[in-house]
Amino acid sequence: MSRMDDDEGCSVRMRQLRIVEALLFASAEPISISDIAPYLGDGADVRGILAELAEHYAGRGVNLVRRGDGWAFRTAQDLGFILRREEQETRPLSRAALETLAIIAYHQPTTRAEIEEVRGVSTGKGTLDLLMEAGWVRMRGRRRTPGRPVTYGTTEAFLDHFGLERLGDLPGLEDLKGAGLLSGRLPPDLQIPLPFEGALREDEDPLDPADIGDIEDEDDEEEQEEHE
Template sequence: MSEESIRHIQNIIEAALLAAGKPLNLDQIRELFTEEERPARQVVEHALSQLEQACADRSYELRKVSSGYRFQIREDYATWVGRLFEEKPQRYSRALLETLALIAYRQPITRGEIEDIRGVTVSSNIVRTLMEREWVRIVGHKDVPGRPAMYATTRQFLDYFNMTTLEQLPPLSEIRDLEEIGREIEQKIQAEIQFDTPAPEAEDAASSADEDHDESIPGTLH
């Protein structure tokens, strides 16, 4: 295939990613083309690689996440781009961040198991917020009396935190304290700005009276 053909495919992919407003995987990108002109997966991968290199000196980058490929602003420019939006920076309660961390590291996990580790009741508001953000989903029910729901993270969770797999989470051997894990997640949330999508509506850390009121943090994750 000629360089001109590759550039044509590259331009089509670039236009589609800019317009999509969400990540596109290889199959979705190939579906942009008619059956007669559809490039092989290797050709699409090569065009994506060329696009990534073309963005090397730009304020945005081509990033591969769990759901596919997307353009996004580089973190170095987040401060300036963030001023375009009227929303306050996202704020999440410590209890929510700890709950999300436990689900990410211990999935699948039940609400009762989260409460056993944290030592406090998990607010229904926390679970609802995580489900509404589509960071967490129910993946089954534990085979014990009451058959409690088991929670796990989603592709959207990986996408939001710029990961392709859960293996990219910091190893527990390096981060063991729940508060420290919560801070890691909060830093990622504060830095995350999509190329063409404003941040979701902020969740005020102090707004929910029914969230956990504990001031103590359990010592470690085991």
């Protein structure tokens, strides 16, 4: 390979690095490799570029981190307390919402009935709605059991908010109790399994987006019956 070819290769690589860097800085949400690839052309080593950028920013005030299938620039963990601003939440999470979120995170994919079984009390539709409005929980699919109940799981926004690369980085049971995410109402011998990180499990079917409105109507009817 000639010196000219080497220079051209370095120039292409540098341009690709700059493009990816610009894309990441311009996005408030984590970006996946499949979203980055079209900006770089065929055959681009997206993973290699991300790894190189992550190494470059490793000791800086912002770090390139992975959040599920996405990548994003985030404030270095040791500097987060300096930049943290006091924010007033107009609708803070209730104890029920915190417990429900913890159960979904560790037991996903899980159904509303399974959440209620672990908590020992009924879970109102408003609790799940609140978690979905926050962008931390989503409907995954339908369980292949009688009644075809909807299953719930966490989102990449959940990973991003709590600073997790993957679900396997979730804290242990004692950490959850110390943070106040699990109350004494939950079983003392509650076991924390490894959450399922795939798209769908063998006992799940895809959720048809057209069914979401019907699911919400079903939940409304069910909740109304519980109050009667």
